[in-house]
Amino acid sequence: xxxxxxxxxxxxxxxxxxxxxxxxxxxxxxxxxxxxxxxxxxxxxxxxxxxxxxxxxxxxxxxxxxxxxxxx
Numbered sequence: 001x002x003x004x005x006x007x008x009x010x011x012x013x014x015x016x017x018x019x020x021x022x023x024x025x026x027x028x029x030x031x032x033x034x035x036x037x038x039x040x041x042x043x044x045x046x047x048x049x050x051x052x053x054x055x056x057x058x059x060x061x062x063x064x065x066x067x068x069x070x071x072x
Contacts, residue, residue, distance in 0.1 A: 001029070001031060001032050001033060002031065003030065003031055004025060007023060007025070008023070011023040015069050015070060018070050019070055020049075020053055020068050020069070020070050020071040021068065021069050021070060022045070022049065022066050022067065022068045022069065024041075024042070024045065024066060026038050044061070044063045045063075045065065045066055047059055047063070048063050048065040048066075049065075049068065052065065052068070052071070053068070053071065
């Protein structure tokens with residue numbers, strides 16, 4: 001978790017290079033998470049991201065993945 005302006009720059013650079021990337025912006029969060037629901041959502045999405053891109057496996061739980069640019 002980084003400040004929003006940094007997150008957007010990192011996202012844009014990775015997307016421009018054609019690498020798989022996703023960006024989720026959380027209202028009210030700064031450098032580090034405070035809200036439990038945001039922590040849970042992020043951990044689930046990280047698991048799905050790595051399962052799809054690295055491990056090529058399905059996760060056991062029903063998790064709707066976010067769009068991954070340069071992949072979906």
